[in-house]
Structures are given as C-alpha cells and as structure tokens.
Amino acid sequence: MPSANSPNRFVNRLLAALPETDRLAILTRCESVELQVGEVIGEPGERIRDVYFPAGSLVSLITPPDDHPGLEVWLVGNEGMVGTPxxxxxxxxxLRALVQGAGPAWRMTAEGLGDALRQSAALHRTLDRYLSVLMSQGAQMVACARFHVVEARLARWLLMSQDRAHSDHFHVTHETLAAMLGVRRVGVTKAATALQQGELIRYRRGDVTILDRTGLRAAACDCYGTAEAIYEQLLG
Amino acid sequence: MPSANSPNRFVNRLLAALPETDRLAILTRCESVELQVGEVIGEPGERIRDVYFPAGSLVSLITPPDDHPGLEVWLVGNEGMVGTPxxxxxxxxxLRALVQGAGPAWRMTAEGLGDALRQSAALHRTLDRYLSVLMSQGAQMVACARFHVVEARLARWLLMSQDRAHSDHFHVTHETLAAMLGVRRVGVTKAATALQQGELIRYRRGDVTILDRTGLRAAACDCYGTAEAIYEQLLG
DNA sequence: CGGTGTCTGTTCGCTACCGAACACAGGCAT
DNA sequence: ATGCCTGTGTTCGGTAGCGAACAGACACCG
Known part of the structure; x- marks a missing residue:
C-alpha cells in the first residue's frame, strides 16, 4: 500500500493509461490543485465549469436530498473523474460532488476537456469506457442500497476509500458516513462498533485505521469485489 | 392518452427527434420487430448483438440476482433504447433486459449502430444525451430503492409503465412486480390492495387498469416527476 | 483551569419489511 | 365434473432500521 507521499500520489489512472504523447498534451491543459476536505466542487443544477481527475484525493458524488437525507452514489478517487456529464x-x-479526502487532483476547464476530447481519440475512448463502468457500478449501487445491511455497506465503503485514498488511515466521522450510506448516525456507530470489536478497524474521533483488510472484505458485501471487477474488466 | 393502435405506436422518441434525412437513413438500417412478453433481449455478461428502440413495447433492465432477488434499474419504452453500452x-x-410489455421495436445490429453513429452526428449527440439522462435517473433510483416505501414505488412503476406503454391497461402479476421492485410478492399484494381500495387502479389476475392517474401521482414518490423532468430537460 | 463544541455510545418505542406457510378463487385441460 | 396451475389474500413471529432523546468523553480555546 503506497504511503501518503508515494510517487503515485500524483497519478490518475485514467490519464496514466493514455499514450505518452496524448497524456503530456492533456496534462499541459491541466492545473494541479489540492482539494480540501469538505470542499464542494459540484452542485446539483449548476453548470459544470471544471472537471477533476483526483490523484491522492477522494470525492463523493451524492444524490441531493429531496425528502431523504442524501446518499452517495459514486466514490471517485484516482481511478476516475468528476464532471462526467x-x-x-x-x-x-x-449530483453534489463533495471532497471526502484531501489530496491532489488535476483540474481542467470544460472548454479544455472539449478540446482534449477532440484532439485525443484515446482520451475519448478511455472516458467513454469509464462512463460505462460508472453505469454498471451505479446499477450495482441500487441493489446494494436496497438489500445490504449497514455493517456490510460500511465495510465496503471503507475498503473503497482505502483503495482510492491509497492509505489505511483517513478521517471521517460517523455523522459523515451516515450521510454517505443514507442511514442514521446511530446505525453507523453500531456497525462501526461491531467492526472495531472484530479487530477489523480502529477509530477514534473521526480517525479511522484499517487493521485487517482481509477480514473487512469478508464483512463487506460482494458489491465491493463486483465494482472492482467491473473497472478492471474495462479499464484494468 | 394514445390508444393501443394510435399512430405513434411505431414511434421512438429518440429517433423521432432526429433531422428527417438522418432518421430515414437510420430507419433503413433498422428492422421492425414485435417483442413478446417474457422475452429476454440481453443477458449479463453477454455480448450485445443488437440494440432496440422500443416503440409500443416496454423493457425492464434488471440487476442480476447475486444474493438478492433482483431489481429493476431502468424501465425503457419509446423514450429510450436498449443496448446503451x-x-x-x-x-x-x-444487466438483464426483459420484455415487460409486448409491442413493436426497431432493431439494429451492433455494427449497424456503429455505422449510424459515425454517419449521423445528430444521432450521436442524441444518444449521448440519453446516456446522461440514464445516469441521472440511475442515481435517483438508488435513493428511491433505499428510502421509499413499497406503495409509493409501485405507484411510480405503474405511472412510468403507463407512459411508456401508452396504454392505461397492461398485464403484470404481483410476482413480477415484486421482482422489479425487489420486495416480496406479499408486499406488492398489500400495496396493490391499498391502491385498489383508493380507487386508483383495478386489477384482476394480472390485468391492471389505471383508473385515477392524478391520484396515482399523489401516491407515488417524487422520483416519478423527477425522472420525467430529467428527460424533458435534456431531450424534451 | 473551566467552558464549549464535537464525536461517540446507549436507550426507548415504533414501523416497514422479511421468510415461511397456508387458504382460496378463477381458469384451463382432461 | 375433476383436478391442476396460476394468481391473490392472509397470517405468524422476527428483525433491521427509524426518530427522538440523552449521557459521557475527548479536544481545543480562552
């Protein structure tokens, strides 16, 4: 597992997959930014000004609360992009795009993306495939949100977060997790307590550490493996 | 509300929105087919051989049952297409594509679609927008499946089905509805009984008739209106 | 050092839904 | 008619999660 200052802290897998020339041309259009926890880089109904390719950072895409609390649909890290429409x-x-984990990201303007898509067929192909992955994963999320118990969904979230943040330690409160999973905070506390008692994680005032990744996989719903498999099949 | 043999029984809205010349060129690549209830026109993991533009027919896209029953993610009628990847x-x-309502559809081979997309920029643009609609509606479905009670979701399904089938009468059993909504058959029976007692629908051994569309809208969750609004905004 | 706000833990009664099982009615075939 | 299959209605006990409310524990700040 790469440490916080590992070389691939600045790598985005979608961009890394491109041919050298395309990638360099695209990176010159990008600006490197540091995203901060709690920052909102997209709001429902608003025009998308910039797209982001997270590198070390972590972004939640959340359905706006109509009558319900709100619910995370996708979690985007260095394997993806924000601004897909x-x-x-x-x-x-x-969707609301909320930064969950601080870290670097590559930012490009909407116009920049348009130009880049026109110039690089490889980029266009890669992003099309990525969209396809998102649609499949989204379908999976529907079932996950409907059928799986809080504890399993929490375990899944922690695993996905660890993968994307490239760290076994991150900051997130029960309250925030509850908003992601669409349950009460109490429900998260209960599930988190169970995971902690099973020595799978440790947490203390928002600082979560993953102790036993294998055990966590066993506790998580299959959606975790399925989602990863979908990605690897099309973009791995 | 158009009757079962109204002129637009053979119209697909995505194709209808295209400029005359593009539409005619595309229709020559298409074959007109009659879909039968229960027919499966797409299976998870399989290669997509044909795409379908439903006209009078109705197709459910369903997440495959891993550990759970199975759950409808999208309902496609003459406003959409099957084979989006x-x-x-x-x-x-x-996803499994299961025909819910018999009726005509335009079928095109995968190669035909590729050619058509290359030749008609308008088609490409339209389908891109449609994909965007699906992603938004999918996000909505995650929340709907998670938060809304069976009765409201059933009402929503009936409304959407009516819109897409262009008929206030169609055939679907409680058992089937249960599979769509991801609940037990008993749950559907209970909800359907309530709707029937409210004089919103009538049903008898699988034959459902919608009596009071306005009342049904009130009983349904907001997802109905939201989903329609998303479509109209981008493709209306 | 005490005060204040954040984060976590626990309790209460309540509801929607679950799994399983059984009863019954309409329609079709023999 | 008899029997069978499909579709619908009902019941039972059990559970995951809900809303609301409160209590303790830690951390920072003046």
Missing part, C-alpha cells in the same frame, strides 16, 4: 456534451450535473 | 464502445452489458 461533460464527456457526453451535457453541461449540468444532478 | 454500445454507444460508449463497450460490447458487454451487466
């Missing part, structure tokens, strides 16, 4: 020529989003 | 250059699907 632009790839399809659509300038608005219906 | 191909638009993104991906040849496999992870």
């Amino acid at each position: 632009l790839v399809l020529g659509v300038e608005v989003t219906r | 191909l638009v993104l250059g991906v040849e496999v699907t992870r």
Whole structure:
C-alpha cells in the first residue's frame, strides 16, 4: 500500500493509461490543485465549469436530498473523474460532488476537456469506457442500497476509500458516513462498533485505521469485489 | 392518452427527434420487430448483438440476482433504447433486459449502430444525451430503492409503465412486480390492495387498469416527476 | 483551569419489511 | 365434473432500521 507521499500520489489512472504523447498534451491543459476536505466542487443544477481527475484525493458524488437525507452514489478517487456529464456534451450535473479526502487532483476547464476530447481519440475512448463502468457500478449501487445491511455497506465503503485514498488511515466521522450510506448516525456507530470489536478497524474521533483488510472484505458485501471487477474488466 | 393502435405506436422518441434525412437513413438500417412478453433481449455478461428502440413495447433492465432477488434499474419504452453500452464502445452489458410489455421495436445490429453513429452526428449527440439522462435517473433510483416505501414505488412503476406503454391497461402479476421492485410478492399484494381500495387502479389476475392517474401521482414518490423532468430537460 | 463544541455510545418505542406457510378463487385441460 | 396451475389474500413471529432523546468523553480555546 503506497504511503501518503508515494510517487503515485500524483497519478490518475485514467490519464496514466493514455499514450505518452496524448497524456503530456492533456496534462499541459491541466492545473494541479489540492482539494480540501469538505470542499464542494459540484452542485446539483449548476453548470459544470471544471472537471477533476483526483490523484491522492477522494470525492463523493451524492444524490441531493429531496425528502431523504442524501446518499452517495459514486466514490471517485484516482481511478476516475468528476464532471462526467461533460464527456457526453451535457453541461449540468444532478449530483453534489463533495471532497471526502484531501489530496491532489488535476483540474481542467470544460472548454479544455472539449478540446482534449477532440484532439485525443484515446482520451475519448478511455472516458467513454469509464462512463460505462460508472453505469454498471451505479446499477450495482441500487441493489446494494436496497438489500445490504449497514455493517456490510460500511465495510465496503471503507475498503473503497482505502483503495482510492491509497492509505489505511483517513478521517471521517460517523455523522459523515451516515450521510454517505443514507442511514442514521446511530446505525453507523453500531456497525462501526461491531467492526472495531472484530479487530477489523480502529477509530477514534473521526480517525479511522484499517487493521485487517482481509477480514473487512469478508464483512463487506460482494458489491465491493463486483465494482472492482467491473473497472478492471474495462479499464484494468 | 394514445390508444393501443394510435399512430405513434411505431414511434421512438429518440429517433423521432432526429433531422428527417438522418432518421430515414437510420430507419433503413433498422428492422421492425414485435417483442413478446417474457422475452429476454440481453443477458449479463453477454455480448450485445443488437440494440432496440422500443416503440409500443416496454423493457425492464434488471440487476442480476447475486444474493438478492433482483431489481429493476431502468424501465425503457419509446423514450429510450436498449443496448446503451454500445454507444460508449463497450460490447458487454451487466444487466438483464426483459420484455415487460409486448409491442413493436426497431432493431439494429451492433455494427449497424456503429455505422449510424459515425454517419449521423445528430444521432450521436442524441444518444449521448440519453446516456446522461440514464445516469441521472440511475442515481435517483438508488435513493428511491433505499428510502421509499413499497406503495409509493409501485405507484411510480405503474405511472412510468403507463407512459411508456401508452396504454392505461397492461398485464403484470404481483410476482413480477415484486421482482422489479425487489420486495416480496406479499408486499406488492398489500400495496396493490391499498391502491385498489383508493380507487386508483383495478386489477384482476394480472390485468391492471389505471383508473385515477392524478391520484396515482399523489401516491407515488417524487422520483416519478423527477425522472420525467430529467428527460424533458435534456431531450424534451 | 473551566467552558464549549464535537464525536461517540446507549436507550426507548415504533414501523416497514422479511421468510415461511397456508387458504382460496378463477381458469384451463382432461 | 375433476383436478391442476396460476394468481391473490392472509397470517405468524422476527428483525433491521427509524426518530427522538440523552449521557459521557475527548479536544481545543480562552
């Protein structure tokens, strides 16, 4: 597991997969930014000004609370991108993009992305495939949110977060997790307590450490493995 | 509300939105087929051979049952298309496509779609927008499956089905509805009984008739209106 | 050093839904 | 008619999660 200052702290897998020339051309259009926890880089109904390719950072895409609390649909780290509607020529989003983990990301303007897509067929192909992955994973999330118990969903979230943040330690409160999973904070506390008693994780005032990744996989729902498999199949 | 043999029984809205010349060129690549209830026109993991543009027919896209019953993610009628991954250059699907309502559809081979996309920028643009709609509606479905009670979700399903089938009468059993909504049959029976007692619908051995559309809208969750609004905003 | 806000733990009664099982009615075939 | 299959209605005990409310524990700050 790479440490916080490992070399691939600045790598985004979508961009890394591109041919050298395309990648360099695209990176010159990008700006390197440091995302901060709690920062909102996209709001439902708003025009998308920039797209982000997270490197060490972690971003939640959340359905806006109509009558319900709110619910994370996708978790985006260095394997993905924020601002996908632009790839399809659509300038608005219906999801809130909330930074969950601080870290670097590559930022590009909407126009920059348009130019890049026109110039690099490889980029276009890669992002199209990524969209396809998101649709499959989204379908999976529907079932996950409907059928799986809080404890399993929490374990899944922690695993995905660890993968994307490239660290076995991160900061997130029960309250925040509850908002992601669409349950009460009490429900998270209960599930987290169980995971801690099973020596799978340790946490203390928002600082979560993953102790036993294998055990956590066993506690998580299959959605974790399935989601990873979908990605690897199309972009691995 | 158009009757079962109304003129737009053979119309697909995605195709209808195209400029005359593009539409005619595309329709020559299409074959008109009659889909039968229960027919499966796509299986998880399989290569997509054909895409379908339903006209009077109705198709459910369902997440495969891993440990759970199974759950409808999208309902596609004459406003949409089946086989969307191909638009993104991906040849496999992870969803089961099950025909819920018999009726006509336009069928095109995978190669035909590829050619059509290359020749008609308008088609490409339209389908890209449609994909964007699906992603937004999918995010909505995650929340709907998680938060809303069976009765509201059933009402929503009936409304969507009515819109897409262009008929206030169709055939679907409680058992089937249970599989769509991811609940037990008993749960559907209970909810359907309530709707029937409220004089919103009538049903008898699988034949459902919608009596009071306005009342049904009130009984349904907001996801109905939201999903329609998303579509209209981008493709209306 | 005490005060204040954040984070976590626990309790209460309540509801929607679950799994399983059984009863019954309409329609079709023999 | 008899029997069978499909579709619907009902019941039972059990559980995961809900809303609300409160209590303790830690951390920072003046």
